[in-house]
Amino acid sequence: MHPTIGILGAGRVGTALARQAVKAGYRVRIATAQPAADIELLVNIVTPGAEAVEASEAAASDLVIMAIPLHKYRTLSPADLTGKVVIDAMNYWAPVDGVHDDFEADARTSSEVVAAFLGGSHVVKSLNHIGYHEMEEDDRPAGDASRRALAVAGDDPAAKELVQRFIDRLGYDAVDAGPLAAGRAFQPATAIFTGSYTAPELHALVRHPLAA
Ligand SMILES: NC(=O)c1ccc[n+]([C@@H]2O[C@H](COP(=O)([O-])OP(=O)(O)OC[C@H]3O[C@@H](n4cnc5c(N)ncnc54)[C@H](OP(=O)(O)O)[C@@H]3O)[C@@H](O)[C@H]2O)c1
Structure with missing residues (x-):
């Protein structure tokens, strides 16, 4: 049995990830901050196979992805997400998010x-x-020499392992970059953020991060 995937955010990233996860055989539940009924039609058309749910239901999934504009992170519910493994796919990008002291x-x-x-x-x-x-x-099959790799940073080894398995099933190699703080190596304005790398290339870059 695959874990169920909950996606918070039904924008560009949320819907693309939802389609890719459905293709990989996952049960996918997707939500915005609006009532599920408001996005049901959009979800049926744009992400067939995924289910439009309330944000609290998406948060109750085995693996949750945050794909909302970062400046809205305080609209997420900490109570709903307590104890959950949560992928942070968000970036601080001032031209889009505005300038925020929380990050600056x-x-x-x-x-x-x-x-x-x-x-x-x-x-x-x-x-x-x-x-x-x-x-x-x-996305490429496992073992393909040109398979793209995605970095993973987190403080909980079991959570990282779950995320790495998910990324592999989506069609990418997962490269462990270290603790959550090591995510700095693949934030915006880094070489990793702006490029596309295989696992050996990405392993080298997470050890010696470069500016873009
Ligand atoms: N664009 C890219 O290529 C890319 C790639 C990787 C990562 N990212 C990052 O991914 C995040 C999302 O980017 P995007 O381009 O997909 O944004 P987007 O198209 O603007 O979509 C954002 C979605 O988040 C929803 N949302 C807002 N607050 C929410 C909440 N509290 N709970 C659940 N859903 C909520 C919005 O719906 P409502 O406002 O109607 O609730 C909307 O569906 C950003 O942080 C971005 O930096 C972007």
Whole structure:
């Protein structure tokens, strides 16, 4: 049995990930901050096979993906996400998010800020450094020499393992970048964020991060 996947956000990233996860055989539940009925038609058309649900139902899934504009992270429910394994696919991108002291004036990575807000979740940063339009195009079977790799950073080994298995089934190699703080290596304005790499290339880059 695959874990059920809950996606918070039905925009560009959320719907692309939903389609890719349905294709990989997962049961996918997707939500916005609006009532499920408001997105049901959109979900049926744009992400066939996924189920439109309330945000609290998506959060009750085995693996939850946060795919909302980062500046809205305080609209997430820490109570709903307590104890859950949560992928942070979000980026701090001031031109889109606006300038926010939560991220500008804080030395921590954006994922650490979000993890501290959530408090009781096992946050794993990943899926943030691949464009939404690439998610369904760059997948390759395991073992393919050109298979693209995605970095994974988190403080909980079991949570990271669950996320790595998910990424593999989506069609990508998962590269363990280290603890959540190591997500700095693949935030915006890094070489990893702006490029596309195989696992050996990405392993080298997470050890020696470069600016873009
Ligand atoms: N664009 C890319 O290629 C790309 C790639 C990787 C990662 N990212 C990151 O992924 C995140 C999402 O980007 P996007 O381009 O998909 O954004 P988007 O197209 O603007 O979609 C955002 C979605 O989040 C929903 N939302 C807002 N608050 C919510 C909440 N509290 N609970 C559940 N859903 C909520 C919105 O719906 P309502 O407002 O109606 O609730 C909307 O469906 C961003 O942080 C971005 O940096 C983007």
